[in-house]
Amino acid sequence: MKDQSFPEIRSTCPYCGVGCGVRLRADGNGGLDVRGDPDHPANFGKLCSKGSALGETVGLDGRLLSPRIHGRDASWDEALELVADRFRDTVARHGPDSVAFYVSGQLLTEDYYVANKLMKGYVGSANIDTNSRLCMASSVAGHKRAFGTDTVPGTYEDLEEADLVVLVGSNLAWCHPVLHQRILAAREARGTRLVVIDPRRTASCDGADMHLGLAAGSDAALFNGLLSAIDAAGAIDDDFSAHITGMQDAIAAAALDDDAATGLTRAQLDAFYKLWIGSRRVVTVYSQGVNQSTSGTDKVNAIVNCHLATGRIGLPGTGPFSVTGQPNAMGGREVGGLANTLACHLDLENPDHRAAVHQFWDSPVIADTPGKKAVDMFRAVGDGRIRALWIIHTNPAVTMPDADAVRDAIAGCDFVVVSDITAQTDTARLAHVLLPATAWGEKDGTVTNSDRTISRQRTALPAPGDTRPDWDIIAEIGRRMGHAAAFDYASPAEIFREYAALSGVAGTLGRDFDISGKAELGDSGYKTMAPFRWPFTQGRQGGRFFADGQFYHDGGKGRMIPVRHRAPGSTPTADTPFRLNTGRIRDQWHTMTRTALSPRLSAHLAEPYLEIHPTDAARLHISPADLVHLHSPHGRAILRARLTDAVQPGDVFAPMHWTGETAPAARIDALVAPLTDPVSGQPESKASVVSVARFDPAWYGFAVSSQPLSPDSAYWARARTRTGWRAEMAGATLPQDWENYARGLFDLPQAQAQVMLDARRGRARIAFHHDGKLLAALFAGPEPVALKREFLATLPGTAAPDALTGHPPADRPDPGPLVCSCFNVGLNTILAAIEDQHLMSVEAIGTALEAGANCGSCRPELAGILASALSKEAAE
Template sequence: MDGSGLPETRSTCPYCGVGCGVLLRPDGQGGMDVRGDPDHPANHARLCSKGSALAETIGLEHRLLAPRVDGRDCDWDSALQHVADRFSDTIARHGPDSVGFYVSGQLLTEDYYVANKLMKGFIGSANIDTNSRLCMASSVAGHKRAFGTDTVPGTYEDLDAADLVVLVGSNLAWCHPVLYQRLLAARKARGTRIVVIDPRRTATCDSADMHLALAPGSDVALFNRLLTTLYEGGALDAGYLRQTNGFDRAIETAFSDDARVTGLSPDRIEAFCELWMRTEKVVTIYSQGVNQSSSGSDKVNAILNCHLATGRIGKPGMGPLSVTGQPNAMGGREVGGLANMLACHLDLENPDHRAAVRSFWDAPQMPDAPGLKAVDMFRAVGDGRIKALWIIHTNPAVSMPEADAVRDAIAGCDFTVVSDITAATDTARLADVLLPATAWAEKEGTVTNSDRTISRQRSVLPAPGAARPDWAILAELGRRMGFDRAFDYASPAEIFREYATLSGIAGQFGRDFDISGLARMTDAAYAGLVPVRWPVTAMRAGGRFFADGGFFHADGKARFVPVSYRAPASKTGPRYPFRLNTGRLRDQWHTMTRTALSPRLAAHMPEPFIELHPEDAAAQGIAPADLVQVQSPHGRAILRARITDSVQPGQVFAPMHWTGETAPSARIDGLVAAETDPVSGQPESKASVVALSRFKAAWYGFAVSRDAMAPTADYWALARTGQGYRAEMAGHTPPTDWEQEARRLFAAPGASAMSILDAARGTARIALHEEGALIGALFVAPRPVAVMRDYLVTLPGAAAEGVLQGRPAADVPNPGPVLCSCLGVGVNTIVEAVETQGLISVDAIGEALGAGTNCGSCRPEIAALLQNLHNPEAAQ
């Protein structure tokens, strides 16, 4: 069947919290086309590189297609009855707190709602937490302390109206590229100033008017200094302050802080404070650099204090804006997916709220105290307090801090269930039961983005094999555990109506989250729901909060929170002298279960790395392309060195995406200490301590293959290519027979071989062919292998007689490493165009080649390349 005539379906991108609308057109053969939705208010047709590559990630190659119990495929009836029996028996023997759910911002709101209802209302425990705890829990805590509820005051439209946007701990250009392009468009249209506050110089700094490279964890001291400047400069809004409590204590505490701990010069601090003070329309965007801290909640409140003191909140172009990392982190907050919350922003520890929810659900029991937050939950799994665990759409054996201990805890748990779309994750391999769930393009439901916009996610592909929606799996478990009537759902629309009705009760308690105006939607209206920003009631739809006060504490006033600088929990010292910052890459997502399937996303940065300053590299004897052993009190990793002054001396940065499936020695969260914020429970992922040393490999290897490889070296990193796979390898002890090793690596014992072996120099080049086509090629040397990788990855499956040269013939085009992932434009292509066409600007390159014209997140790299070409001395 030709799918070209099939209609487009409006849905939502499954990546970050921007919540971009997408238009999906199936091709009738299991694939589809994806483009940005021009009518969606979050993105107006723009997509980032990841969103643009969504169609490359929907294949069935790695899908889990049937339930598995103890490693064997079985039917749903057997699997779910087994799960229900084990959970019921565990609860009967050890009580409801002996079980736990660890869920994910990848769930749709309806899935999240059913999971929360089952655990808190019917199992009777609050032991349900989410990987959003690692993302935005500090923002939730800060909002609740200041506003009385977890309310995001502003909207994305504020970026269009602001005169100053301050980005705190946010690499917006890479982590939220569509919002970044919106900000750049506003700057072009109206001269918006941009300040970046980040210890590391990121791609976002390329367009900043000011970059404040403050010491890790010192944000509170900086914003306390801003608050005192606002006070001394007469910039406070006396009328607005009457809508608040606690300012006197907050300002007294702010004056007692010392901004010198930021490491910034007094002149830089004064320039920032003066700019913020004298610009009325200011938006402060903050993200993981603020939240992922042992003082994350205090950082949030230090920012909120400044906006409250000046009344710059809830008005066009003014206010704080927390941008989340996952597509439905906000939806999870709304349904009570965190261990310390009830649905609809009701409070678990408030007896009136608890009674209302229990009555609405007709629930047999309800916990009266918070459950275990993520870090404590896995500690409880490790020490045996939690004996039955269900993990849904997340990979904590990689993504949690002290990941090695978490992996061991899951492995030792009496009974572990994992629901996911694949069995090929570090966590899924530890499960007793695997349950196949539908993937994003097969799901029906809603998500909520970072500015409170609820959007539909719609199914355009059939569920493969026996895969089921998460809400259906959870509801069936509830029925099998004896709660038939409460979980007798027939559709996500029915769940949404129940949830919207409950929000009306929350509204009666004076809560912010109320979508009761949607509670009577028909199935047809739900199917056609267009993006809508909450609240949605008979009296109000969308808009901003707090322009005129109206907060959600009992007295209706906001609260200033007095906060003081606290250093990161882990202390550097002679044994661990470096501060480790972790984060995301432009083209990858979480633990790469989706993005690693896309060759063009993998091409930009196909190998794990660590950024370190040139002075530190020299002191440790580390050269460019060396491998670096990174050691912390909790784990060890091996990463490729990237020597750059983007990080400050004494600080290093490593991305968090690689796993046991893609690079076992690069599981960076195995090094991160499980230190948490005492208010939010969010781990400190930006400030652990490590030691560095050169990994003294006896051999290095690079390989390309047509089919999947099976590396076994001390270090290896595997990535997908357009023609197969590529791998970097290194080890202490080389194999005795490199040709035999190549046959094992490529699973081709009978293939014909061409080889160039030099035992004296420690080099080997082997290519294996079948029927004239290249199966795989292996290149080995005593130092990092010098071959043209981006040429070699194009050869598997072709004749490739000259593969052992490691480089193309002079007349063969070589685009070089991919720089623009959206359009697949390589570095060499750009260099050639600059040299032959006389291109002198990023815009000119975009016009000629398209590079940088889609999501724009590669524009800083294009600019740096241009600068190096026109001024090579400056790049030395």
């Protein structure tokens, strides 16, 4: 029975921009019970696999609990004084643009606000940018060009009220599963149609009415084709067009594009155009497949143009809808966390806006030119223009394009500060000063989700060790740099009130973001504040934008932007013939500093991989489970091959989560070209060019251990299990002595060894025991080792005298590879239930096993398993 002695606390999930509400209850032992909040308007109690596993990620394993200077523990006073001195001295010697902050959508809005205020109003530089630059800057730029400000027009309810939902470059089923389930529920309830536009066939295509597998980067050609079709069909809304400028120029530009560039057939194009034009209520949801491009802003405007031309915006069930990848990417946009913006959607380059913020803050200076955007920021770090750098809750040594060059730039910087919850990241290991911050579950503040809903994150666990909230750390630096009064904050509630008051100033300047109705909120009101959607003023609360034809450009009209299709910035060559697409997987998050702590999230896809089409694989003599070597002009990687027709010939896909901590040879962003959109500065992470070749190691291996292991081999990837760790390995040279190699691998010089060697076949199996319990085991051979990996992963710490067989005994069923993370249901369990219980649908599998009955993100995989099983049964 769960401990009811601790109160249940309402908070918000720290993962994607859906912003799901959660209810948290401490267990008294440092852990949390987590469930979805049935009253939160984003999720109504639903959680995805990651949210459901949050309770497994809050322990102190690997936590940074005290400040460190050059690797040694230090006091807060010493660390903060050093940081303040170095930043102050660097500014004095080299000017304000010689320092920079690189921050994160993991920050709460109050943290973001203080950091932005310190850099832009007191250091006097706009060199503060956020990792949200990597995911939604093109959407910001597209919104500002079309609407006059960065406004998301619609709400999540539109997904349920639409006649047609179009997903563009968005694998919603895996990346925003709760929203995807809302769409599927609408399909069931009212027949909503679903179209997926993506070069890959993803989980979001399951059950869709149409999948358009267009050529990489051709989204603008497709939506220009749609705009031309809208014009030809007479579907332009003449009444709404009175509120729009640039329509004829946009239509003329669209007519110059050839939608054959999409690679789609005429029949596919015409069917999509007819469906879109014939559906009065249309929501076009887009994400990284649109934004992460050298023409991302133009793609956004190509989509928005179609909605403006038809007046399908601001009304129930209509509009372009950008979904964000981080929990507070929207909060960062609102608070001016980007290098080219000011707080509350005010424009850095507008002198009236600068003056208003300058006066409100009563600051000594105000930044008057845009700062360095992320890619340019790290170039400036690399060439010495930026000499002091503060990185907060992000891992750019892994996540930035050309990641090796970024890692080297950070390593060579004069002074680097990293605020994080762990010292065990690629970036944290490069810091001169590490500052221990509180983590999710320990923090207090607000976040904004993708539909403008502001929710509270609340403290459910005590701050461990010497950790401190980010706003407190940043404010203390501000005080020590000589600005005591400006940063004399006692609580996040006080910061929120100041921020809300500034938004009122923005409102008087005609900005959309205005939550001044909360400016007088007391501490108790902040403590109990329910989710609300902005704007929130005396005259308006929430709602949609632009149905009334009122926009934020001078003159009050919206703008259609003439755009043309442009090919991706990198062109395939004979040396680099493949187009590399990167993205996320279902159960992991960013660089896995949180999700990798959960054994069940680590079990579904336990190592990095490359999706490659079977025809390409055959030509390159690549077989399933082979390792492959990728090269680009910027870096290299080794990944496990997954042969699938989900990618097109000539395209490959790799996830971006693995790091130097989890799979050093698989840091995929090291291969990505540092090319950016000229308007937004967002990198093109979906279309770099690479070569692919089979990697032929001297040996392959699989290991399980009760303790962490970091193999010394050409390739390795480790993942947490419920009893310890598992690792895939491959080596370029054979060890001279397998037992000695294994002892070094596991750091077990004296443990009892059980050894099976087959020198003729080049195979070795070695297990170490103590007091009758398995400590670790290594299985190696000249080809990928065939074993029951999920079974072996359960053995460390147990009596396992027969571990070296690699297979479970007859009286112990093997659940097989994990399929449903929410309920820990494996492939073999599912297959057995299909056969024994004669299950004929995914719903029946859910009833029998619960698999697929929570977030639904495994339902496409269940459907494939069921179809294969029924097909096999029919053949027999």
